Amino acid sequence: AVVTLSNFVVGNESNYFIGLYILLVVGGLMLTVAFLGCCGAFKESRCMLLSFFSCLLIVLVAELAAGAWAYHNSSKLDTYVRSAVKNAVQDEYSVLPTRTATLDSIQKYFQCCGAEGPNDWQSSVYNNADRSSLVDIAISKLNIAYKVPESCCHEGISVDDCNTVRNIGMLTSIAKPVVYTSGCMEKLVDGIKQNIKLVYIVGAGVIGVEILALIFALLLCCAIRRSSNYKN
Known part of the structure; x- marks a missing residue:
């Protein structure tokens, strides 16, 4: 460390x-x-x-x-x-x-x-480099879709679950048990x-x-x- x-x-x-x-x-x-x-x-x-x-x-x-x-x-x-x-x-x-x-x-x-x-990744170079795999989600009248690195996922979470959540959007309630907040x-x-x-x-x-x-x-x-x- x-x-x-x-x-x-x-x-x-x-x-x-x-x-x-x-x-x-x-x-x-x-x-x-x-x-x-x-x-x-x-x-x-x-x-x-x-x-x-x-x-x-x-x-x-x-x-x-x-x-x-x-x-x-x-x-x-x-x-x-x-x-x-x-x-x-x-x-x-x-x-x-x-x-x-x-x-x-x-x-x-x-x-x-x-x-x-996690929201910091929304406007990052990493996130804006390729948004083709992201799904637009309407929240509070805003279309928010972004991904976070795999290292944001909780330890022990399967790769499939991690990839599914981190490519959908971090403001959804389903992401909280999977991604560090x-x-x-x-x-x-x-x-x-x-x-x-x-x-x-x-x-x-x-x-x-x-x-x-x-x-x-x-x-x-x-x-x-x-x-x-x-x-x-």
């Missing part, structure tokens, strides 16, 4: 892959830092340990800066997530594969449909708020371990230096 929520932080597919590349680079950097630390400690090399210390210090400063930025902009997260969900439902579903898969996962996981409710926007925001404390705790733990690694690296460098001076 956390991975699914994170997909809404990016604006489009291009930014999504840029984010993946950044994670790969960061992972490679951390692997290099770990290698320097292990080899430096094993070979008692001050040069490698100092390189380890310098690289880890850069990573630590970057993490602290990113954490400070995230905390400073945390008030904007609620507004951004709401806007991202609405935009995904209205304009990006069935257009961007990553957004489509992400929104399907969100609707299944949170048992919801649309941003504020609550929107995903509020549930997604609540899900993020519930997990944000865990993210802070894990982040603080990682930073704490990195600070200890810096301290031990300096202590080991000093010990190696004293040992070299003693031998000389």
